[in-house]
Amino acid sequence: MINDSIQIKQNSIDYSREVGEEAEVLDGAVNASVTALILDPNIKTEIINKFLSDNPSFNDAQINPDDFDIQFQMSTTDSSNLSALMTISGKSPPKIDTQKIKKSIAGKSIRAATAYIKDNYVQAYGYHVAFLLQKD
Structure with missing residues (x-):
């Protein structure tokens, strides 16, 4: 109303x-x-x-x-x-292909991964970059 x-x-x-x-x-x-x-x-x-x-x-x-x-x-x-x-x-958050991001930041430092997200997903907000180490 x-x-x-x-x-x-x-x-x-x-x-x-x-x-x-x-x-x-x-x-x-x-x-x-x-x-x-x-x-x-x-x-x-x-x-x-x-x-x-x-x-x-x-x-x-x-x-x-x-x-x-x-x-x-x-x-x-x-x-x-x-x-x-x-x-x-x-607010309208961007559609994000998380698999694409994972592939793009694999092996990069947290700083480089954060820069990648800022540069390629300018509307993204409230994200946190963390790495999970896995045994082969």
Whole structure:
């Protein structure tokens, strides 16, 4: 749901007693309407893909809509038009072929392996290079 799009219109309130009338219980009925915009998950995915598709590494990224937050700041609304400022934030880690990396850094120092990853996978983050020695 888009929080800024919530609109509440109170039409009338009817009470079970008249103003000034004494009562132990006062009941009331409210006639109101609430409207809000909801962003369909498929449309969210389309929006994210459209914005990221201009990025040269878009095809090499793992796009998960749950990793993105879309905010709308509503500026004008009426019965048929809506105007808003949209902000998208999130992360899209690169698709990584770990077997290719293993082959490329085999036999290299940790410093050289780290440099290889930085040079060839510029969007990679949060990685740790370690070596496991195995007996033949």
